[in-house]
Amino acid sequence: MSSRRPLVKRKPVFIKVDQLQPGTNGHTLVVKVLTAKTVLNRSRPDVNHKVRVAECLVGDETGVIVFAARNEQVDVMKPDTTVILRNARIDMFKSCMRLAVDKWGRIEVTEPATFTIKEDNNLSNVEYELVSVVDG
Template sequence: MATTAAQQSGGSKPAMRKPVFTKVDQLKPGTTGHTLTVKVVSSNTVLQKGRASSANLRQTRIAECLVGDETGTIVFTARNEQVDSMKPGATVVLRNAKIDMFKGSMRLAVDKWGRVEVTEPADFTVKEENNLSLVEYELVNVVEE
């Protein structure tokens, strides 16, 4: 008779939360934990450097990809193996994505705590007129008296 580790310890595994999918036009600066389904509009590699040592080949690749859904587009910064899945025309699910600020504009990124998954093609048309990465933000310090 096989029992799982959770049954043996007496406790149960905490229930996984259902992901709340957000739309591109709902993204705000400085926010994290987004789950989005987006289409890749374009992808271009901005950095590719490799350092070969005898033990391992360490490569750093960064690509800026324009991704979007039916509400708008945003620039997604893909790193290393994420670059491979960000092919133009592909539909991807970005899990636990965060907003990074770069030169006053928003960039979407997935760090080591998130995931980029290629999924079946979605049936929406990307609204390219609404590019959130073209909106420039300015950090204003509010002094409370």
């Protein structure tokens, strides 16, 4: 007999946009897509593969952030769609935060959100500086 315990899934802890911090991951949040702009649409003939990237402005009642949608994610991230981002992470791009979901995460379309998006708090407009901390 095996003494292994069954795998117990953790309940997701939903956070708000204004709680996101640089260099963090594993976030689950409900956001509404405000805009989606394709920034890269290129074919790779060597592997018969298309590469698509869209920058989407997503938010909730606490703020907004730029979400980098890749390939199939671009089709889901349409304006006015409410989505649940599971296992999302923060990437830094030109010293600013970007939200992303890689192969370990998931994007699910959900019921339309009832919240009003706080558009005047854009976390992607905040520039961060890398500071080395030396214990002394």
